Amino acid sequence: MRVGISSIGISRFGRRLDTNVFDLAYEAVSEVFDEGYISPEDIDYIVFTSTGFTPESSPAGIYIEYLGLNPKAVYRVEAACASGSAGIYTAYNMVRSGYADNILVLGLEKMYEFDTPSAVEYLARLGSYFWEVRDYGITFPGYYATFMTRYMYEYGASEEDFCLVAVKNHYYGARNPKAQYQREITLDECMESRYIARPIKLYDCSPITDGSAAVVVSSEESIKDYRVDTPIWIEAIGSASMPASLSNRDSFTSISSAKAAAEYVYKVAGIDDPVKEIDVATVHDCFTVAEILAYEDLGFAEPGMGVKLIRDGETYVGGKIPVNLDGGLKAKGHPVGATGIAMYVEIVKQLRGEAEKGRQAPIERGVGLTHNVGGVGQYAYVSILRR
Amino acid sequence: MSIEYDGRTGKPIYIDEREFKVRYRSSLGFLEEYFRGLEEGRILAVRCMDCGARYYPPRSFCIECGSRNIRFYQLSDVGKLVTYTEINVKPQTHSDYTDYIVGVVEVDGVKLVGHVNAKFEDLKPDIDVSISVDRRDGDTYYRIIFKPLERD
Numbered sequence: 332m333r334v335g336i337s338s339i340g341i342s343r344f345g346r347r348l349d350t351n352v353f354d355l356a357y358e359a360v361s362e363v364f365d366e367g368y369i370s371p372e373d374i375d376y377i378v379f380t381s382t383g384f385t386p387e388s389s390p391a392g393i394y395i396e397y398l399g400l401n402p403k404a405v406y407r408v409e410a411a412c413a414s415g416s417a418g419i420y421t422a423y424n425m426v427r428s429g430y431a432d433n434i435l436v437l438g439l440e441k442m443y444e445f446d447t448p449s450a451v452e453y454l455a456r457l458g459s460y461f462w463e464v465r466d467y468g469i470t471f472p473g474y475y476a477t478f479m480t481r482y483m484y485e486y487g488a489s490e491e492d493f494c495l496v497a498v499k500n501h502y503y504g505a506r507n508p509k510a511q512y513q514r515e516i517t518l519d520e521c522m523e524s525r526y527i528a529r530p531i532k533l534y535d536c537s538p539i540t541d542g543s544a545a546v547v548v549s550s551e552e553s554i555k556d557y558r559v560d561t562p563i564w565i566e567a568i569g570s571a572s573m574p575a576s577l578s579n580r581d582s583f584t585s586i587s588s589a590k591a592a593a594e595y596v597y598k599v600a601g602i603d604d605p606v607k608e609i610d611v612a613t614v615h616d617c618f619t620v621a622e623i624l625a626y627e628d629l630g631f632a633e634p635g636m637g638v639k640l641i642r643d644g645e646t647y648v649g650g651k652i653p654v655n656l657d658g659g660l661k662a663k664g665h666p667v668g669a670t671g672i673a674m675y676v677e678i679v680k681q682l683r684g685e686a687e688k689g690r691q692a693p694i695e696r697g698v699g700l701t702h703n704v705g706g707v708g709q710y711a712y713v714s715i716l717r718r
Numbered sequence: 719m720s721i722e723y724d725g726r727t728g729k730p731i732y733i734d735e736r737e738f739k740v741r742y743r744s745s746l747g748f749l750e751e752y753f754r755g756l757e758e759g760r761i762l763a764v765r766c767m768d769c770g771a772r773y774y775p776p777r778s779f780c781i782e783c784g785s786r787n788i789r790f791y792q793l794s795d796v797g798k799l800v801t802y803t804e805i806n807v808k809p810q811t812h813s814d815y816t817d818y819i820v821g822v823v824e825v826d827g828v829k830l831v832g833h834v835n836a837k838f839e840d841l842k843p844d845i846d847v848s849i850s851v852d853r854r855d856g857d858t859y860y861r862i863i864f865k866p867l868e869r870d
């Protein structure tokens with residue numbers, strides 16, 4: 332039995348001081364129901380994904396109460412920045428097993444409710460607190476900076492190479508009305524920005540973001556019953572882990588969990604040449620180096636050649652494989668627990684042909700990919716969606 | 719309760735002045751020997767007495783062969799810098815320190831995480847570093863320290 336995405340919804344991302352957290356959740360969910368396919372009463376189950384930027388210790392129940400979804404069952408799924416994909420994965424498996432027909436997966440984070448030092452602390456603790464964060468004060472950008480240092484050394488890449496990713500993603504953020512940063516930047520602006528975790532600079536980083544995103548994962552039968560115009564099918568979801576701690580890593584130039592997840596989905600979906608067979612991808616660019624690593628882990632480029640892909644502009648529309656046409660985490664924003672779902676929303680829009688002018692990829696094969704990494708690699712999800 | 723208006727956007731925000739503090743008390747169990755070692759200036763890793771696998775951070779059982787026959791051993795005081803970063807924007811709990819460098823160092827078949835005492839510009843991956851233990855001024859926490867070795 333096939334499983335697909337019947338409805339999507341996403342809030343505007345940004346520093347959303349104009350709305351309270353409950354209505355921020357409603358922004359995504361109301362879009363889902365406004366699509367006109369699935370009504371609240373059709374939902375069998377709700378999966379809520381967030382990492383904890385809410386004052387409640389157990390947010391799931393509180394938010395669905397406000398959304399008017401009681402007495403539907405709900406629980407929270409957490410896998411750091413990959414929480415959204417992990418939530419979709421549990422929904423996908425519930426539908427595939429025949430247990431449910433329509434599951435709402437809702438991701439939410441209102442990170443601006445934290446002051447910045449607290450947010451930096453909270454995000455750092457997505458790493459190995461006991462051995463690395465507590466006594467050595469490494470931060471989340473610090474973890475990724477250890478990759479960037481080693482990558483630059485092994486492959487002779489420069490800080491400019493990574494800034495090219497920021498320039499691309501801002502270019503597309505400027506064309507996405509839901510993005511946090513709807514403005515283009517220059518290479519110089521990025522290069523002149525201050526260090527956050529050297530060699531990572533401010534403009535290499537995804538921002539703190541308020542945002543929500545939601546999808547309904549539905550059975551094939553349900554998608555037919557509701558006459559969904561352009562069903563987008565989940566062809567495969569791959570998932571793997573790797574050590575979070577720096578001490579136990581084999582490599583500082585690859586996220587092995589993402590690589591394993593990609594190999595799995597390519598096998599299941601029968602993809603031999605991802606660059607030729609995939610029309611559009613969203614990858615986890617929490618930092619610019621992460622997008623370069625993603626190119627290589629996903630097989631878009633050979634090891635060490637990811638920087639060449641961005642130098643040659645091959646990940647823009649018109650290039651070999653367009654990546655992050657919604658602005659990515661970098662410019663669209665990164666509300667941690669909602670990000671994996673926002674990636675699905677984007678790929679569904681792209682495959683439906685509903686992306687805004689200037690950021691729609693040509694869809695030839697009808698195949699899209701999402702790549703969502705949690706924490707510092709300890710969770711990774713890669714999905715293949717097909718029209 | 720107090721409503722504040724955001725300086726940039728003028729939007730109303732409820733400021734909760736109450737602070738919610740957490741102080742973690744982490745049981746050490748098997749790891750007591752490691753932290754005792756640090757206090758005495760020795761950095762300990764573990765070795766599996768059945769298959770020879772080495773581990774840092776220390777663990778109480780071997781994931782290669784399943785043995786629980788694990789012994790601590792002292793690491794040598796010279797290693798190789800694998801990678802590093804300078805932390806410029808610090809987490810709340812480290813916000814009183816000036817910028818510091820976190821490094822990963824390979825030594826005797828394991829990788830350590832510690833602070834690097836050096837200028838960022840003077841570092842390069844794969845250089846040799848000395849390994850020691852110290853405490854920062856006014857600090858009660860012991861930490862692993864790496865320093866680039868002078869080369870002739």
Ligand SMILES: [Zn+2]
Pocket residue numbers: 766767768769770771780781782783784785
């Ligand atoms: Zn063993």
